[in-house]
Amino acid sequence: MTARHRSPGVGSARGWSARDAEGWLLSLELFGMRFGLDRMRRLMTALDAPHERFSSIHVVGTNGKSSTVRMIAALLRHHGVRTGAYLSPHLVSFVERIRVDGADISAEQFAAAVARARHATQLVDRTLRADDRVTQFEALTAAAYAELADAGVEVAVVEAGLGGRWDATNVIDAGIVVLTNVGLEHTRWLGPTVADIAREKLAVVASGATLVLGAALHPDAEAEALAVAARQDATIVRAAAAPPAVLRLGARGAFQRSNFAVACAAAEAWLGRLDDAAVRAAAASTVVPGRFEVLADEAGVEVVLDGAHNAGGIAALAASLPDFVASRPLVAVLSVLDDKDAAAMLSTLLPLCAGVVFTANNNPRALSPATLASLAGQIGAPEVARVEPDPHRAVVLARSLAGELGNGDGAVVLATGSIYLVADLVRPPGGGRGSTL
Secondary structure, rough: OOOOOOOHHEEEEEEEEHHHHHHHHHHHHHHOOOOOHHHHHHHHHOOOOOOHHHHHEEEEEEOOHHHEEEEEEEHHOOOOEEEEEEEOOOOOOOOHEEOOOOOEHHHHHHHHHHHHHHHHHHHOOOOOOOOOOOOHHHHHHHHHHHHHHHHOOOOEEEEEOOOOOOOHHHHOOOEEEEOOOOOOOHHHHHHOOHHHHHHHHHOOOOOOOOEEEEEOOOHHHHHHHHHHHHHHOEOOOOOOOOOOOOOOOOOOOHHHHHHHHHHHHHHHHHHHHOOOHHHHHHHHOOOOOOEEEEEOOOEEEEEEEEOOOOOOHHHHHHHHHHHHHOOEEEEEEEOOEEOOHHHHHHHHHHHHHOOOEOOOOOOOEEHHHHHHHHHHHOOOOOOOOEEHHHHHHHHHHHHHHHHHHHHHOOOOEEEEEHHHHHHHHHOOOOOOOOOOO
16 A cells, blocks of 8 residues: 655644644634635645645535535445545534545544644744634644545545635635525625625636536526626536435435435536446435434434524425424424524424424524524414523423323424534533534
8 A cells, every 4th residue: 555645744743632633623713714715825835735636526505515515425435436525514523524435534634634734824824914813714624635635535525614705615626516505694794695695605616617506596596606607617517406206315304305416416527427326325325414313212202403504404404394293293492593594494493393492502603592482482482482501401301391292102302403503412421612613
């Protein structure tokens, strides 16, 4: 076996653990989010341009990005391609964000990759103004690109963080760009309209690229996509609304079928053609943690975790609930961030619920449970409505309420509204705090 190429700064990994690496990344949160690609380009130079050593597929959009990234990577892997993936956010550990051939990299590889990124960060910070610093997401993205290059992946499937134009991931020259969908989110940074947001996301489309479009695009986003394609001489590929009905997906939720259709279109654009057996294998084997994730039934109550975090995500989730819940009572555990359209989310979900427990999560931007309860009262909350700030106790309370409402015939608890709520619930005791960016 040939030795892997290593990016500069390997020596700085000596003695570092994954916990050390996570601690350093968390320490960068104080610098917040800073748009612009100058720091990221300097990091790539310091790391010997790892992003130029693999082909890339860039996935942008409002909802479905993480699922689509995992599905594209699985399709390519089952066609014999050595494939990497970079995702965000994570549930328990930053390690989850960097994957090679369908598995998270090891803790040792993660520690070494972040140590190399730290070394590069120290070099870059010395060249910046005193009030400018490399951010957490930039450092992590640099570590990911360096590790994927060192792992020898042929192609990396990359999920954009926020927007596209100034997102740290956008130093790659992606031959294929995927736009899953566009909704009103992050308007503070991306603009007030769907067209504005689509324009920012589609700014990642390079000259001559292939642009894969999800089937349910907003008309204003569609218009922006056509304009960008014409301007950049890009080829447009339109994904089917869903894969064949006979195809069995490991990822649950009706919305995952449309995500898989988009993934198939992207994989076919890269490969040229798809093998039916490989598609079936990829479909069956791909699961998405925290997306319609069903936990073990306990005393007749099933618990579903879903990271739907905005109005579009909740609408897609709501469309999947009737078939799963059937005639059983549904009790929701809800936490929502303050930059989301909480009223629209509640208006869509609450009519499906027999009960609800409003809770919080570890992100400082989370709305208080009391605020959510007040808003729900104005919209029309279920008669059974409670407030419990602690997420774990909120689920215990919801289980109890569901059991009473089900009266021994089964019930469902759904924890949703924020990926940070799901992260809080799956993080083991003593597992430390998660990232809030």
